[in-house]
Amino acid sequence: MDAVIERRLKSEVALVSQVSRYIVAAGGKRLRPALLLLMCGALGYQGDQRYNLAAVVEFIHTATLLHDDVVDESTLRRGRATANEAFGNPASVLVGDFLYSRAFQMMVEANDMRVMQTVAEATNVIAEGEVLQLMNMHDADLSEDGYLRVIRSKTAKLFEASARLAALLAGSSPAIEQSCADYGQALGTAFQVIDDVLDYDGDVLEMGKNLGDDLREGKVTLPLIIAMQRGTEAERATIRHAIETGGTEQMAQIIALVQQTGALESTRQAAAAEAQRALSALQNLPKNPYSDALEQLASQLLARRF
Numbered sequence: 001m002d003a004v005i006e007r008r009l010k011s012e013v014a015l016v017s018q019v020s021r022y023i024v025a026a027g028g029k030r031l032r033p034a035l036l037l038l039m040c041g042a043l044g045y046q047g048d049q050r051y052n053l054a055a056v057v058e059f060i061h062t063a064t065l066l067h068d069d070v071v072d073e074s075t076l077r078r079g080r081a082t083a084n085e086a087f088g089n090p091a092s093v094l095v096g097d098f099l100y101s102r103a104f105q106m107m108v109e110a111n112d113m114r115v116m117q118t119v120a121e122a123t124n125v126i127a128e129g130e131v132l133q134l135m136n137m138h139d140a141d142l143s144e145d146g147y148l149r150v151i152r153s154k155t156a157k158l159f160e161a162s163a164r165l166a167a168l169l170a171g172s173s174p175a176i177e178q179s180c181a182d183y184g185q186a187l188g189t190a191f192q193v194i195d196d197v198l199d200y201d202g203d204v205l206e207m208g209k210n211l212g213d214d215l216r217e218g219k220v221t222l223p224l225i226i227a228m229q230r231g232t233e234a235e236r237a238t239i240r241h242a243i244e245t246g247g248t249e250q251m252a253q254i255i256a257l258v259q260q261t262g263a264l265e266s267t268r269q270a271a272a273a274e275a276q277r278a279l280s281a282l283q284n285l286p287k288n289p290y291s292d293a294l295e296q297l298a299s300q301l302l303a304r305r306f
Helices: 002-008 014-025 031-043 049-072 083-087 089-108 113-136 144-154 156-169 174-201 222-230 233-245 251-260 263-282 289-303
Strands: none
Touching (some): 002 049, 014 049, 014 083, 031 156, 031 174, 031 289, 049 089, 049 113, 049 156, 083 089, 113 144, 113 156, 144 222, 156 174, 174 222, 174 251, 174 289, 222 233, 222 251, 233 251, 251 263, 263 289
């Protein structure tokens, strides 16, 4: 897959290649393409299209990161300066557009209408999720349902699509395809929920980003929603003020509140429930080393620290 990425990042426009390589070289977990490749293995598909579509998924994810960092005015990702910090906002946005369009060029090569529908729908839902999150910024009254709607669109949808694409490549039955999609959606949801825990309980060096970034950007995540539900009137007022102003002056107090109210533990439990849902979906897949790895992936996700 990395060889496909290296080959397809080439552009006659030097800045396109430079920015693309900068963010791809930053590493990351490659979790979405790994999911697609493992699912292909579980279903017995060994064709070369799996590498092409794994690269497509990674390009779409990378494009969303480029655009996210501009919208969020982020300066640090994966332990180094974001692309917008290094090259400026215009270059980041436009190279993000290039990665989207290159991904669509590549998905057409699969010559499969269902594959194209899956990638196109996922990309559209992700964009809607980004806008939904923007609308929810600094909204201290955001409900748990509203929060889940955002992460299932913005994050879990690409996990879902990655798993579904494997089923499509393998020519699986509708029932198996749905089980794959269910696994991907549950895994992606658990991944994001744990990510939201780490914004208040992570290690800056391990995560490669700043603690409290979500609060600074006005993002209302599950730890804050639960802390607001359980806190005293004064504690709710403190959290509400931080959300509405994006102020991190009281960050230490906010972290203490989400811990004292048990919000972090409850959020971890919510992630555990999603991981269990992913494991349940796996029961319909063939038993082999690949499905075993997918099982380990869902189980170990809850222990991630970055």
